[in-house]
Amino acid sequence: MPPTVKKVLHxxxxxxxxxxxxxxxxxxxxxxxxxxxxxxQGVLNIGRFFNQLIS
Structure with a gap:
């Protein structure tokens, strides 16, 4: 997209x-x-996932 279109959409x-x-x-x-x-909740679930991998 041209920069002017991006600016207008922004x-x-x-x-x-x-x-x-x-x-x-x-x-x-x-x-x-x-x-x-x-x-x-997504961040907490990712933390739990990696915690289970380490354990």
Missing amino acids: WLVWGFLIYAVITNPDRAADIVRAVWDILS
Whole structure:
């Protein structure tokens, strides 16, 4: 993609995120919380996997 298209898409994504947070902050917080839970569980599971490999 040309750099100008990437820049426009970048601004559109940030604009949408700001709009989503302003119009519905509770839902945005729920989404962030859910994503954080998924990522933290993934890291914990990877740690458990390598711990089992070492044991």
